[in-house]
Amino acid sequence: EIKNYSAHANVLHYNTGSDSSKMVGNQLIWFDCHHSANYGISNSWQDNLLYQDGLVHNNGALEGGGIPKSGTGITMGDVADATGSNNILRRIVSYENGNGAKINDGSVSFGFQVTGGTNTVFDSCEAFGNGRDGFDGGRADNAGNASMVFLNSSSHHNHEDGFGLNSGPTGRVIAIHINTIASNNGQANWTAYDGAHIEIYHAAGSASSANIHAF
Numbered sequence: 001e002i003k004n005y006s007a008h009a010n011v012l013h014y015n016t017g018s019d020s021s022k023m024v025g026n027q028l029i030w031f032d033c034h035h036s037a038n039y040g041i042s043n044s045w046q047d048n049l050l051y052q053d054g055l056v057h058n059n060g061a062l063e064g065g066g067i068p069k070s071g072t073g074i075t076m077g078d079v080a081d082a083t084g085s086n087n088i089l090r091r092i093v094s095y096e097n098g099n100g101a102k103i104n105d106g107s108v109s110f111g112f113q114v115t116g117g118t119n120t121v122f123d124s125c126e127a128f129g130n131g132r133d134g135f136d137g138g139r140a141d142n143a144g145n146a147s148m149v150f151l152n153s154s155s156h157h158n159h160e161d162g163f164g165l166n167s168g169p170t171g172r173v174i175a176i177h178i179n180t181i182a183s184n185n186g187q188a189n190w191t192a193y194d195g196a197h198i199e200i201y202h203a204a205g206s207a208s209s210a211n212i213h214a215f
Contacts, residue, residue: 004062006037011059014043022047022084034058035065040097042075049087060098060109060131069131070107071098076114083117083146090123094130101131103160103186110136111158120148127155127162134158134185138166138173138196147174154181155189162189162208167196177203188213 011033031054033040040056060071073094077083098109109131127134134155155162162182167173177200182189189205191213192198
Protein backbone atom coordinates (compact mmCIF):
# COMPACT_ATOMS: atom_id res chain seq x y z
CA GLU A 1 0.00 0.00 0.00
CA ILE A 2 1.26 3.46 -0.92
CA LYS A 3 -0.85 6.50 -0.09
CA ASN A 4 -0.88 10.22 0.67
CA TYR A 5 1.92 11.14 -1.69
CA SER A 6 2.46 14.68 -2.94
CA ALA A 7 6.19 15.33 -3.49
CA HIS A 8 6.04 14.74 -7.25
CA ALA A 9 2.28 14.29 -7.54
CA ASN A 10 2.49 10.55 -8.36
CA VAL A 11 2.51 7.55 -6.06
CA LEU A 12 4.62 5.49 -8.48
CA HIS A 13 6.37 6.88 -11.56
CA TYR A 14 8.40 4.93 -14.15
CA ASN A 15 10.05 7.13 -16.77
CA THR A 16 13.33 6.53 -18.57
CA GLY A 17 13.11 9.66 -20.67
CA SER A 18 13.57 8.44 -24.25
CA ASP A 19 12.71 5.80 -26.84
CA SER A 20 16.37 4.74 -26.96
CA SER A 21 16.48 3.67 -23.31
CA LYS A 22 13.18 1.92 -22.63
CA MET A 23 12.72 -0.14 -19.51
CA VAL A 24 11.69 -3.74 -20.15
CA GLY A 25 9.70 -6.15 -18.00
CA ASN A 26 8.83 -4.12 -14.90
CA GLN A 27 6.13 -5.74 -12.75
CA LEU A 28 3.86 -4.39 -10.05
CA ILE A 29 1.67 -7.03 -8.36
CA TRP A 30 -0.70 -6.96 -5.37
CA PHE A 31 -0.84 -3.22 -4.73
CA ASP A 32 -3.11 -0.51 -3.38
CA CYS A 33 -2.16 3.02 -4.49
CA HIS A 34 -4.41 5.86 -3.40
CA HIS A 35 -4.63 9.51 -2.45
CA SER A 36 -1.78 10.99 -4.46
CA ALA A 37 -1.86 14.66 -5.38
CA ASN A 38 -2.31 13.85 -9.10
CA TYR A 39 -1.79 10.42 -10.70
CA GLY A 40 -1.75 7.17 -8.80
CA ILE A 41 0.67 5.44 -11.17
CA SER A 42 2.30 6.84 -14.30
CA ASN A 43 4.80 5.38 -16.72
CA SER A 44 6.43 6.05 -20.06
CA TRP A 45 8.90 4.30 -22.36
CA GLN A 46 8.06 0.86 -21.00
CA ASP A 47 7.96 -2.46 -22.87
CA ASN A 48 6.48 -5.71 -21.52
CA LEU A 49 5.20 -4.02 -18.37
CA LEU A 50 2.85 -5.96 -16.09
CA TYR A 51 0.43 -4.44 -13.56
CA GLN A 52 -1.61 -7.19 -11.90
CA ASP A 53 -4.08 -7.60 -9.03
CA GLY A 54 -4.17 -4.03 -7.81
CA LEU A 55 -6.35 -1.16 -6.64
CA VAL A 56 -5.82 2.47 -7.67
CA HIS A 57 -8.30 4.94 -6.23
CA ASN A 58 -9.13 8.37 -4.79
CA ASN A 59 -6.21 10.10 -6.49
CA GLY A 60 -6.18 13.86 -6.92
CA ALA A 61 -6.01 14.79 -3.26
CA LEU A 62 -4.51 13.52 -0.05
CA GLU A 63 -6.77 11.93 2.54
CA GLY A 64 -8.98 14.58 4.08
CA GLY A 65 -8.09 17.01 1.29
CA GLY A 66 -11.53 17.48 -0.23
CA ILE A 67 -13.00 16.36 -3.54
CA PRO A 68 -10.50 16.84 -6.39
CA LYS A 69 -11.32 18.02 -9.91
CA SER A 70 -8.20 16.39 -11.37
CA GLY A 71 -6.74 13.00 -10.58
CA THR A 72 -6.13 9.83 -12.61
CA GLY A 73 -5.60 6.27 -11.45
CA ILE A 74 -3.09 4.92 -14.01
CA THR A 75 -1.55 6.88 -16.89
CA MET A 76 0.24 4.86 -19.56
CA GLY A 77 2.56 7.18 -21.46
CA ASP A 78 2.82 9.89 -18.82
CA VAL A 79 0.84 12.22 -21.11
CA ALA A 80 3.72 12.07 -23.61
CA ASP A 81 2.60 9.51 -26.24
CA ALA A 82 5.46 7.31 -25.06
CA THR A 83 4.03 4.21 -23.44
CA GLY A 84 5.98 1.53 -25.29
CA SER A 85 4.65 -1.83 -26.42
CA ASN A 86 3.16 -5.10 -25.18
CA ASN A 87 2.14 -3.83 -21.75
CA ILE A 88 -0.47 -5.75 -19.74
CA LEU A 89 -2.85 -4.59 -17.01
CA ARG A 90 -4.66 -7.55 -15.44
CA ARG A 91 -7.34 -7.50 -12.75
CA ILE A 92 -6.82 -3.84 -11.87
CA VAL A 93 -9.66 -1.79 -10.38
CA SER A 94 -9.41 2.00 -10.71
CA TYR A 95 -12.12 4.04 -9.00
CA GLU A 96 -13.10 7.41 -7.54
CA ASN A 97 -10.16 9.26 -9.09
CA GLY A 98 -10.71 13.00 -9.63
CA ASN A 99 -14.29 12.40 -8.66
CA GLY A 100 -15.11 16.10 -8.42
CA ALA A 101 -14.74 16.51 -12.21
CA LYS A 102 -17.67 17.10 -14.58
CA ILE A 103 -18.39 16.13 -18.19
CA ASN A 104 -15.98 17.82 -20.62
CA ASP A 105 -14.53 20.17 -18.00
CA GLY A 106 -10.99 19.78 -19.38
CA SER A 107 -9.64 18.03 -16.32
CA VAL A 108 -7.41 14.96 -16.46
CA SER A 109 -9.60 12.74 -14.32
CA PHE A 110 -9.76 9.15 -15.53
CA GLY A 111 -9.60 5.66 -14.15
CA PHE A 112 -7.08 4.58 -16.81
CA GLN A 113 -5.42 6.73 -19.50
CA VAL A 114 -3.36 5.47 -22.47
CA THR A 115 -1.74 8.29 -24.42
CA GLY A 116 0.47 6.22 -26.73
CA GLY A 117 2.13 2.88 -27.32
CA THR A 118 1.14 -0.28 -29.12
CA ASN A 119 -0.64 -3.42 -27.97
CA THR A 120 -1.64 -2.37 -24.47
CA VAL A 121 -3.88 -5.10 -23.05
CA PHE A 122 -6.50 -4.59 -20.34
CA ASP A 123 -7.54 -8.01 -19.05
CA SER A 124 -10.41 -8.21 -16.55
CA CYS A 125 -10.04 -4.59 -15.41
CA GLU A 126 -12.75 -2.37 -13.93
CA ALA A 127 -13.27 1.40 -13.69
CA PHE A 128 -16.04 3.19 -11.82
CA GLY A 129 -16.86 6.50 -10.16
CA ASN A 130 -14.10 8.43 -11.92
CA GLY A 131 -14.42 12.16 -12.65
CA ARG A 132 -14.48 11.82 -16.44
CA ASP A 133 -13.82 8.56 -18.36
CA GLY A 134 -13.35 5.16 -16.87
CA PHE A 135 -10.88 4.30 -19.65
CA ASP A 136 -9.44 7.08 -21.86
CA GLY A 137 -7.40 6.31 -24.96
CA GLY A 138 -5.34 8.74 -27.02
CA ARG A 139 -5.14 12.51 -26.66
CA ALA A 140 -6.42 15.54 -28.48
CA ASP A 141 -2.85 16.40 -29.48
CA ASN A 142 -1.69 12.80 -29.97
CA ALA A 143 1.38 12.78 -32.21
CA GLY A 144 1.93 9.03 -32.35
CA ASN A 145 0.03 5.78 -32.44
CA ALA A 146 -1.83 3.92 -29.74
CA SER A 147 -3.41 0.49 -29.93
CA MET A 148 -5.17 -1.30 -27.11
CA VAL A 149 -7.29 -4.37 -26.44
CA PHE A 150 -9.95 -4.66 -23.72
CA LEU A 151 -10.80 -8.20 -22.61
CA ASN A 152 -13.52 -9.03 -20.07
CA SER A 153 -13.40 -5.49 -18.68
CA SER A 154 -16.10 -3.15 -17.37
CA SER A 155 -16.63 0.58 -16.92
CA HIS A 156 -19.60 2.01 -15.06
CA HIS A 157 -20.89 5.01 -13.10
CA ASN A 158 -18.17 7.34 -14.42
CA HIS A 159 -19.06 11.01 -14.84
CA GLU A 160 -18.33 11.14 -18.60
CA ASP A 161 -17.61 8.08 -20.81
CA GLY A 162 -17.17 4.46 -19.97
CA PHE A 163 -14.58 3.96 -22.72
CA GLY A 164 -13.30 7.10 -24.50
CA LEU A 165 -11.06 7.05 -27.56
CA ASN A 166 -9.45 10.09 -29.21
CA SER A 167 -7.15 9.87 -32.21
CA GLY A 168 -6.12 13.52 -32.36
CA PRO A 169 -5.09 15.39 -35.52
CA THR A 170 -2.07 13.29 -36.51
CA GLY A 171 -2.15 10.05 -34.55
CA ARG A 172 -3.80 6.73 -35.28
CA VAL A 173 -5.55 5.17 -32.30
CA ILE A 174 -7.19 1.73 -32.31
CA ALA A 175 -9.17 -0.03 -29.60
CA ILE A 176 -10.65 -3.53 -29.76
CA HIS A 177 -13.23 -4.59 -27.18
CA ILE A 178 -14.05 -8.23 -26.49
CA ASN A 179 -16.55 -9.14 -23.77
CA THR A 180 -16.75 -5.63 -22.30
CA ILE A 181 -19.57 -4.12 -20.25
CA ALA A 182 -20.37 -0.41 -19.88
CA SER A 183 -23.28 1.13 -18.00
CA ASN A 184 -24.55 4.15 -16.08
CA ASN A 185 -21.95 6.56 -17.44
CA GLY A 186 -22.73 10.28 -17.61
CA GLN A 187 -22.19 10.81 -21.35
CA ALA A 188 -21.81 7.54 -23.26
CA ASN A 189 -20.73 3.96 -22.79
CA TRP A 190 -18.30 4.10 -25.74
CA THR A 191 -17.06 7.32 -27.41
CA ALA A 192 -14.74 7.59 -30.43
CA TYR A 193 -13.75 10.81 -32.16
CA ASP A 194 -11.18 12.54 -34.41
CA GLY A 195 -10.69 9.45 -36.57
CA ALA A 196 -10.22 6.88 -33.83
CA HIS A 197 -10.86 3.26 -34.84
CA ILE A 198 -12.95 1.11 -32.53
CA GLU A 199 -14.20 -2.48 -32.79
CA ILE A 200 -16.63 -3.92 -30.25
CA TYR A 201 -17.48 -7.63 -29.97
CA HIS A 202 -19.72 -9.44 -27.50
CA ALA A 203 -20.42 -6.33 -25.41
CA ALA A 204 -23.24 -5.07 -23.25
CA GLY A 205 -24.08 -1.40 -22.73
CA SER A 206 -26.97 0.18 -20.83
CA ALA A 207 -28.34 3.06 -18.78
CA SER A 208 -26.16 5.90 -20.15
CA SER A 209 -27.19 8.97 -22.15
CA ALA A 210 -25.82 7.26 -25.28
CA ASN A 211 -24.59 3.75 -25.90
CA ILE A 212 -22.10 4.59 -28.68
CA HIS A 213 -21.11 8.22 -29.33
CA ALA A 214 -19.00 8.79 -32.45
CA PHE A 215 -18.06 12.19 -33.90
